[in-house]
Amino acid sequence: MVSDTDRAALLEGIDADLLQEIHQYEKLLTVSGEKLKSITKHFIDELEKGLSVEGGNIPMIPGWVLDFPTGQETGHFLAIDLGGTNLRVVAVELLGNSKFNTVQHKYSLPDDIRTATSEELWSFIADSLKKFVDERFPNGVNEPLPLGFTFSYPASQNAINEGILQRWTKGYDIDGVEGKNVVPMLQDALAERNIPIDVVALINDTTGTLVASAYADPETKMGLIFGTGCNGAYFERAGSIPKLNGLYADDIDEDGLMAINCEYGAFDNEHFCLPRTKYDVQIDEESPRPDQQSYEKMIAGYYLGELIRLMLLDLYEKGLILKNQDITLLKKSFLFDTSVPAISEVDTSDDLIEIFKMFKELSNIELNLQERKLVKRLSQLVAIRASRLSVCGIAAICQKRGYKTAHCAADGSVYNKYPGFKERAAQGLRDIFEWECDPKDDPIVIVHAEDGSGAGAAIIAALTKNRLAKGLSVGTK
């Protein structure tokens, strides 16, 4: 959090008209405990709706992970994760006793991958996998390597080895993939290159995080990603998923577990309760998929820097800042990634020199001291709002499932790297649940996740192999 003294010191010396604007932003971007509670309440209803036959904004996708890992799963697996900037390829050895080893390589995605063709995307993945397999298995393999494919986009699954992309998120906009099953697309690209790999499971990054963390810590109740995008997964009672009634096979027990990839970045797409500002609306309208991922667009890393940029442009247009500066570069969408607010927040030098240098380098703008202070204050406000809103999904899942205590396993660049995110998120949970205990005794805590897209994908592949070996189902009838 930002103490009153620090805030007062930061705002000292700012001209009255700009200060007034800053006060407006403070009002606009501050989310009270009461508001968090009412958002959480609506969130619970929406989680339920997503599981119902009619469905709702939140997809609540059954992930066909039907077992809680025991920690005793073993074997050799490959895993891949198509992230925002890298393709990560991992060789995983599950050792049992909740232990595993991984060896990984990251392949940088081409700059323009978000708008590449489908052919370019699958070729890139298959070529990277070929390099990895050729290097690690120079003498070839006896049987195809089982691969867990972490695909971190909303993909419907009628079975674990299927993923029909509902829509791209996080600024991706590749033609010819939406509405299609991505597993055969990857499998075909592998076959064309004679790569001995069998895609046995398609996994969302949150589901992988959930399972990897549960393998190591049985108190794990959910897997969360706070990164370029945001989302959560948890285990639901199979019998509490009305939209699956009659669809799953008889060998699936009603009281058994089913991992649900919530895809709750889509929460409140109908704009019922989130406190959107005109900047959130603008980001949404200018995105490749307007009216989708409303919650994600307010809290995820892909958007935080962009929010700051839009606010600065607005103040410039009002004639309050950047007088006599060339703002050509500042007009470029997504010029700022999350490192801009992150670096601004940690700049504690008297004259905020790091902010000055960063803006000069990125936008060729020379901020005066008032403007640097403004950037720092806006960064705090945008990031505090994001971290507080981020926990509504956690609180909603806990309340829906009746969890009084929980380890909520989180991963992602914002969770791992954004200064203060963890503390602010913990405070958000305290405000929602009104705990009066010492913060170190909070009953529901966000903890650091195990490697979901490496170990998690491998464990899911292992669970799937085990079920198939026993003749059990891994999808709808």
Ligand code: BGC
């Ligand atoms: C995607 C989710 C993913 C999340 C975090 C969202 O944009 O729709 O599938 O889990 O980002 O990576």
